[in-house]
Amino acid sequence: MADQTGVTDAETRKDPGVEALPSGAHSAPAPPSRPRRFFRAHPHARIILILLVLAVLIAAFFGWRYLSSYESTDDAQIDGHLMPISARISGYVQKVNVDDNQVVKAGAVLVEIDPRDYQIAVEQARAALTDAQASAQALNINVPIASVSTSSELSSAQASVDEAQARISGAQQKSHAAQAQLTQAQANNAKAQSDLGRYKQLIAKREISEQMYDQAVAAAKASAAAVAEARASASAANEQIAQARGQLAQAEANLRSSETGPRRVASTRARALSAEATVRQKQAALDQAELNLEYTKIIAPMDGIVAKNVEVGMNVQPGQQLLTIVPLADVWVTADFKETQLKDMRPGQHVEIHVDASGRTYKGHVDSIAGTSGARLSLLPPENATGNYVKVVQRVPVKIVLDPGQNQDHYLRLGMSCEPKVFIR
DSSP states (O other), X not given: OOOTTSOOHHHHHHOTTSOOOOTTOOOOOOOOOHHHHHHHHOTTHHHHHHHHHHHHHHHHHHHHHHXXXXXXXXXXXXXXXXEEEEOSSOEEEEEEOOOTTOEEOTTOEEEEEOOHHHHHHHHHHHHHHHHHHHHHHHHHHHHHHHHHHHHHHHHHHHHHHHHHHHHHHHHHHHHHHHHHHHXXXXXXXXXXXXXXXXXXXXXXXXXXXXXXXXXXXHHHHHHHHHHHHHHHHHHHHHHHHHHHHHHHHHHHHHHHHHHTHHHHXXXXXXXXXXXXXXXXXXXXXXXXXXXXXXXXXXXXXXXXXXXXXXXXXXXXXXXXXXXXXXXXXXXXEEEEEEGGGOTTOOTTOEEXXXXXXXXXXXXXXXXXXXXXXXXXGSSSOOOOOSTTOOOOOOEEEEEEEEOTTTTTTOOOOTTOBEEEEEEOO
């Protein structure tokens, strides 16, 4: 039951700040709380508190913006090229001109192999080349000589054939003339002999004079002599024909032999070409011998720091690695980011690389993102085709290239740990 003050016992219990008033007493206003008293005592405190709250909210917003503007990882190392230097020939190492961790320049002689065997090989190859050049020169001289000689022989043989054919033609004409003279002489002789026979009968009867008979006898002898002379001329003409035919056969044989001259010239030219090929072969052997002699000095292909695996006295073989050069001018960062960090990462984005060894921060940019995760490139890739598969966030290598001028002192070494921040916004 409420009393005259209008405050029940339950309300008094609910508000411990309100004391129970004696019955019949009038209620007084409740005193203000401590925060209210503070704000009444300091009227500007409310504005300051509001400003502080706004400042905290703004700082939290910009902090969230900054933290969400980049992706970072501590699984990153300085990476670069390792240039293995190996021997290209076999031999005895007589001098090593560098030591471990020594800085070398491109073109510096790193290792020297005993060159004496290769110098002898060069001299032998040079002598073989000189001999081949002399042989080729002699054969090249024979080619025009053989060509001219063959042409001359062919012309001479053709002229001999033409001359023999002309002789045969002339001999045949003489033979025909001699045969005609023989026929006429035989006819005259037959007439003379017939006349002599009749005169002989007449002289026996004393019907003619002895002078006429003597003339008939002389005419018969003359005609017989003419027949013999004509027969000899015909025989001589036949012999000339046979002789001319023999000369023609010989000339034709010489002509056929001369016609093989172009083939002999071609054969000589082929031998000359073969000799020239031998010269080129010997030249190539000399070039190889000179190269092998040059290979006795192993040259640094680029600037860098040396790590050597060779000592004086070793017998090396072709392909055997002797040194390793690390070109510190060409280094980059390989950072393994979680696959969940690659959503907004793109080539060209700005990167800040904090290096643990020096505490310095280097500037760079994202060059590329690898085509596979690091697990796929490991020696034993994970086998996920099992029933107890557990999803593991994979890491993907990202190549980060330093901006020009960031590593002028070549302080960075391969394998150094670093923490890159890739600003994705």
